[in-house]
Amino acid sequence: MDVLHVASEVFPYSRSGGLGDVLGALPAVLAAQGVRTTVLSPWYAGLSGEAREVWSGELPGVGPARIGERVEGGVRYLFLGLPDFDRPGLYHPDDVQRFCAFGRAALPALERVGAQPDVLHGHDWQSGLIVAHAHLAGLKTVFSIHNLQYQGRWNLGEARSWTGLPDWAFGIEGVEFFGDVNLMKAGLVFADQVTTVSPTYAREITTMQYGEGLDGLLVRLTLEGRLSGILNGLDQERWDPRTDPHIPTYGDLGGKAAATAALRAEFGLGDAPILGTVSRLADQKGMDLLIEALPELTERWNIVVLGGGDPLLTAALTGWAQHPRVAFAQGMNEALAHRIYAGADAFAMPSRFEPCGLSQMIALRYGTLPVVRETGGLVDTVPHDIGFRFAEATPEALSACCAQALVTFEAPAAWRERAERGMELDFSWDGPARHYIELYGRL
Structure with a gap:
């Protein structure tokens, strides 16, 4: 089984919080359990570590792009380089436009380097558009909510042309959300299965208190058997008081x-x-x-x-x-x-x-x-x-x-x-x- 994870950050190459930590740990464990595992993330200007360029060229509707590669711990890490990501830092005010470009470029770029997953697993709103395009291309998809509060919204009139989606995808049953394009909603609507990072949170987000305006859709996904909670793990090698290089180590x-x-x-x-x-x-x-x-x-x-x-x-x-x-x-x-x-x-x-x-x-x-x-x-x-x-x-x-x-x-x-x-x-x-x-x- 060949699984491709898509996320905006992956430790130790890029990280701002828990999402990067998850992508730094889960793929390696999946690989150890026999899953052919690839991770796709942006090739940020400040990427930690070196990536070997394995392809560069023009992508229709996107423009210049390149792919870098590292293989560590049995995992193939691919970094998609686009002009919008050639600046310091991970996140910026124009991120909806940037990650729309990333979402449109991802599948064509992956084809150029022979990545043909059985399942595409997107993480949080930055991967929502890729999940939508993967679904339209006939790929099986999983979409994981790491934090529902951040949804990747932008005015529909302006963002519509950024997405590369067909006209029918912009209705209320698609990516439209109160007059905006909502990339989190794109992941929820188009994924075959939706997960979130704990069982309790999976229940909470189906309520008005925690649903961030998407609770109705999430209730429907639950009733359809498409929403579940899988608790995150912890990188127990990185966080081990017996071997931690930053502290006076201890085993008890x-x-x-x-x-x-x-x-x-x-x-x-x-x-x-x-x-x-x-x-x-x-x-x-x-x-x-x-x-x-x-x-x-x-x-x-x-x-x-x-x-x-x-x-x-x-x-x-x-x-x-x-x-x-x-x-x-x-x-x-x-x-x-x-x-x-x-x-x-x-x-x-x-x-x-x-x-x-x-x-x-x-x-x-x-x-x-x-x-x-x-x-x-x-x-x-x-x-x-x-x-x-x-x-x-x-x-x-x-x-x-x-x-x-x-x-x-x-x-x-x-x-x-x-x-x-x-x-x-x-x-x-x-x-x-x-x-x-x-x-x-x-x-």
């Missing part, structure tokens, strides 16, 4: 104390327990709830935050960093992220919604107990008798849950027992990969 909680002491020293923190978080600073992630809860949290906890995003949240955390119990590092820093996961005692994820989330799985693997809101993949990965969960997206609920965690922290035997069981949980990609292989096989 006895060794974790050195990582905690190192984090405490790095930020000049006192003896209070450490509540860490590594996150985009965004409304989805509930970082405003954490900030509003800081007056109460800092009475009993040290707080360490790593992240970037919303300027207002960034400014608020920068101000709070003057507090002796608050440390804030702006942006993304891979090594520091590892030190926080390992050195914190507890890990906060007050998300308003969370399709799957990787941070809570990493924290558990490092013996750091998560404090999470009961939503999406956080429900599916944080057992209530190991981590700590709260229902309402309010600073008061977060504070109360942290207070509950502190009661357990002050009973060292109970805390240790929870942390040890958390470290034993299996978040490998082996199980999810088997579910995907079964799904491909059915198609």
Whole structure:
């Protein structure tokens, strides 16, 4: 079986968040389980690592294009180079137009290098147009929602000519959405099977609260047996406290104390327990709830935050960093992220919604107990008798849950027992990969 994954980012070549991490791990596990696996992603100007150019030329309706190739871990990585991607950074305000060009160019370019998949698996809205064109070409398709909030919308009158789709595809049963072209909807409408990254999120997005305006369509897909939730895994080699090059390594909680002491020293923190978080600073992630809860949290906890995003949240955390119990590092820093996961005692994820989330799985693997809101993949990965969960997206609920965690922290035997069981949980990609292989096989 030959499967082609299409995504806007793939670790370690390009990455802005969890999507890149998934594409960096899942294809290699599929390849190890016997699936011939190819990944197609844009050839960004700042691509990490070298790609060998294997084709260049003109594509009808698109213009100049080129394909680069790397083969690693049994996976063939293809990078599609277009003029629109010859600029620094991954994402830009004109991304709908850029990824329409990518979507139109993908299948003709793949033909030039002999890529003939049995199944095309697109990830998030940036691949939605490719899924539509693959369906029209007779390919079997899977489309995965990693975050329904981001949909790739643009005015229909302007974007219509960018897509290369036939006129009949622009009705309400096609890619039209309140006067816009919607590339997320294109993936949902044209895919043979739609998945999302946790079973709970698959149920949540069929409701008005979480459906982002597409809940009616998603209810229909569920009734037709075309929507399912497959929980993401974790790259357990990259995230392993026994071999992690960024921390004082440890195989059990006895060794974790050195990582905690190192984090405490790095930020000049006192003896209070450490509540860490590594996150985009965004409304989805509930970082405003954490900030509003800081007056109460800092009475009993040290707080360490790593992240970037919303300027207002960034400014608020920068101000709070003057507090002796608050440390804030702006942006993304891979090594520091590892030190926080390992050195914190507890890990906060007050998300308003969370399709799957990787941070809570990493924290558990490092013996750091998560404090999470009961939503999406956080429900599916944080057992209530190991981590700590709260229902309402309010600073008061977060504070109360942290207070509950502190009661357990002050009973060292109970805390240790929870942390040890958390470290034993299996978040490998082996199980999810088997579910995907079964799904491909059915198609």
